[in-house]
Amino acid sequence: MYHVELTRVLLRNGQRAPFNLQAYLNMMEDMEILPFSRSTVTWEDANTELVTKVYTGELTMEGSL
Numbered sequence: 001m002y003h004v005e006l007t008r009v010l011l012r013n014g015q016r017a018p019f020n021l022q023a024y025l026n027m028m029e030d031m032e033i034l035p036f037s038r039s040t041v042t043w044e045d046a047n048t049e050l051v052t053k054v055y056t057g058e059l060t061m062e063g064s065l
Contacts, residue, residue, distance in 0.1 A: 053059040 050059070050064045054061055054064050
């Protein structure tokens with residue numbers, strides 16, 4: 001298990017903002033890396049469109065397959 005203190009991120013305007021790096025480190029054991037390719041945007045857009053239609057009731061889950 002990793003542990004870090006609350007760090008600060010430098011913003012464009014020169015000010016610093018609190019950033020809880022520990023939350024990201026805690027997720028490391030459970031995270032999954034998604035595939036990435038030149039066509040990632042294409043299939044992600046198609047997937048988002050289908051999922052949106054299921055959430056809005058335009059399609060059923062079975063109808064989206």
